[in-house]
Amino acid sequence: MFCSLFSVLLLLYTVVSECQSAKTQNLKRKFPDDFRFGTATAAYQVEGGWNEGGKTESIWDHLTHTKPCAVKDCSNGDIAADSYHLYKRDVEMMRELGLDYYRFSLSWPRILPTGFPDKINEAGVQYYNNLIDEMLKYNIEPVVTIYHWDLPQKLQKMGGWTNPYIIDWYTDYARVVFELFGEKVKNWITINEPEQICYFGYGSNMLAPLLNITGVADYLCAKNLLLAHARAYHIYNEEYRPKQAGTIFISLSAQYYDYEFKEFKDAAEDANDFTWAIYSHPIFSKNGDFPSSVKKRVKAKSIQQGFPRSRLPELTPKEIEYIRGSSDYFGLNHYFTFYVYRNESVKGLYPSPSTSDDLGVATYQKKDWKGDLNKIVPLGFYKLLTKIRNDYDNPPVIITENGFATKGGLDDDDRVTFFRSYLNAMLDAIDDGSDIRSYTAWSMMDNFEWLQGFSERYGLYELDIKSPNRTRTPRKSAFVYKQILRTRELDWQYEPDTDVMTIDKGH
Ligand SMILES: *[C@@H]1O[C@H](CO)[C@@H](O)[C@H](O)[C@H]1NC(C)=O
Numbered sequence: 001m002f003c004s005l006f007s008v009l010l011l012l013y014t015v016v017s018e019c020q021s022a023k024t025q026n027l028k029r030k031f032p033d034d035f036r037f038g039t040a041t042a043a044y045q046v047e048g049g050w051n052e053g054g055k056t057e058s059i060w061d062h063l064t065h066t067k068p069c070a071v072k073d074c075s076n077g078d079i080a081a082d083s084y085h086l087y088k089r090d091v092e093m094m095r096e097l098g099l100d101y102y103r104f105s106l107s108w109p110r111i112l113p114t115g116f117p118d119k120i121n122e123a124g125v126q127y128y129n130n131l132i133d134e135m136l137k138y139n140i141e142p143v144v145t146i147y148h149w150d151l152p153q154k155l156q157k158m159g160g161w162t163n164p165y166i167i168d169w170y171t172d173y174a175r176v177v178f179e180l181f182g183e184k185v186k187n188w189i190t191i192n193e194p195e196q197i198c199y200f201g202y203g204s205n206m207l208a209p210l211l212n213i214t215g216v217a218d219y220l221c222a223k224n225l226l227l228a229h230a231r232a233y234h235i236y237n238e239e240y241r242p243k244q245a246g247t248i249f250i251s252l253s254a255q256y257y258d259y260e261f262k263e264f265k266d267a268a269e270d271a272n273d274f275t276w277a278i279y280s281h282p283i284f285s286k287n288g289d290f291p292s293s294v295k296k297r298v299k300a301k302s303i304q305q306g307f308p309r310s311r312l313p314e315l316t317p318k319e320i321e322y323i324r325g326s327s328d329y330f331g332l333n334h335y336f337t338f339y340v341y342r343n344e345s346v347k348g349l350y351p352s353p354s355t356s357d358d359l360g361v362a363t364y365q366k367k368d369w370k371g372d373l374n375k376i377v378p379l380g381f382y383k384l385l386t387k388i389r390n391d392y393d394n395p396p397v398i399i400t401e402n403g404f405a406t407k408g409g410l411d412d413d414d415r416v417t418f419f420r421s422y423l424n425a426m427l428d429a430i431d432d433g434s435d436i437r438s439y440t441a442w443s444m445m446d447n448f449e450w451l452q453g454f455s456e457r458y459g460l461y462e463l464d465i466k467s468p469n470r471t472r473t474p475r476k477s478a479f480v481y482k483q484i485l486r487t488r489e490l491d492w493q494y495e496p497d498t499d500v501m502t503i504d505k506g507h
Pocket residue numbers: 204205212213214351354
């Protein structure tokens with residue numbers, strides 16, 4: 001095999017265990033001088049305090065309280081990691097890790113209990129000011145997601161992201177948080193993961209609000225979400241950036257769809273288009289608009305099915321122009337790679353109409369890919385970063401999430417392998433010319449993993465959900481990540497002493 005030959009020939013390279021590994025694997029590699037590292041969480045996943053201090057119900061409170069066992073372990077985020085009370089411990093963990101920045105999200109119904117800016121909730125604002133001030137005290141930069149899935153339930157009753165008025169509702173809320181926190185917060189993420197909001201939430205039943213109106217509601221959501229994002233961008237850019245001097249961008253989740261057999265090259269391209277480029281193409285491509293493959297396929301299917309027009313709404317030339325270029329960075333969340341095929345066996349596999357039927361591919365992962373809940377496929381990450389560089393004229397990229405799930409336990413060697421392999425693949429892309437500015441590990445600690453509840457753990461720190469104190473204990477991966485941040489170097493041979501976690505000078 002090429003891979004083993006390669007490792008024998010080059011003494012400086014460690015053994016490349018499988019062909020899915022990235023291109024190079026030096027024993028030690030340096031990160032660029034100004035490269036930055038962080039970790040991330042989201043409000044509903046860690047805060048708890050679901051009805052405290054004037055907060056009202058979000059779609060996740062509603063879902064977990066009305067259909068508790070829609071969640072795998074019938075758990076909920078009522079208390080979660082209790083960050084609403086334990087924010088000082090959160091910041092202490094940031095200092096232990098030596099983070100440059102921490103990415104967290106604001107809860108819309110905690111700040112605006114009516115969903116609208118007629119009433120601003122002082123206790124909610126105080127909580128976020130406390131958290132931000134505690135971070136700034138130790139020179140940890142806040143990177144703030146304005147919307148990470150916890151829509152006020154009242155707005156959902158009015159259609160949520162399928163109602164075009166969401167563009168007003170969302171941007172009214174965005175304006176409030178620019179006013180409230182913009183003096184201290186210089187990095188804004190408008191919206192986290194449009195695909196999960198629109199497709200998982202509205203076009204299927206994998207996330208709240210479990211609407212499952214596939215091939216219709218998800219496409220309406222896509223258009224409204226892009227316009228809401230773009231308007232928040234323009235408001236910040238024109239009214240707030242001149243005085244607050246920050247940056248603003250969107251975080252897209254992009255899994256990588258690859259092909260094992262050349263005949264499925266187009267199918268893989270379509271899968272990337274339907275799942276994430278439907279959001280990135282309008283913002284980052286030269287001409288804007290939805291990808292032509294998506295427009296063509298949905299329109300043809302819709303007409304065949306007897307719809308008078310495409311189920312994918314059109315963007316007007318004015319809207320296309322308004323959305324195009326509306327992000328300072330390509331915020332990238334990445335977890336998985338899949339192979340794709342499209343042949344006779346896929347016909348009739350999905351209900352019609354549906355988004356899966358519009359796309360018309362099947363996916364699989366190879367049995368020999370390493371990993372249990374998640375697979376470790378750094379080459380997919382490398383190819384994804386390369387595709388973003390090539391398709392969108394090398395935009396500046398911020399990795400806003402990347403991480404690996406286990407079922408728990410402090411000796412998380414697979415997670416350590418995951419982070420090292422993916423950082424290595426990222427360095428390969430940087431060597432090739434990709435403009436990647438920072439890397440955010442998901443997640444700082446275990447948290448409520450949506451419909452997986454607490455059955456899937458993503459944390460550098462283990463969260464004891466049974467302890468009243470929600471004790472957080474660093475895993476091996478936390479010590480390894482800390483070493484990477486301290487040395488600004490990826491060292492495959494570093495073995496941490498996991499006895500004591502300390503706070504280094506400067507933090
Ligand atoms: C979701 O929608 C699809 C397509 O209409 C349908 O086949 C499926 O049964 C629905 N699932 C649930 C749980 O309602």
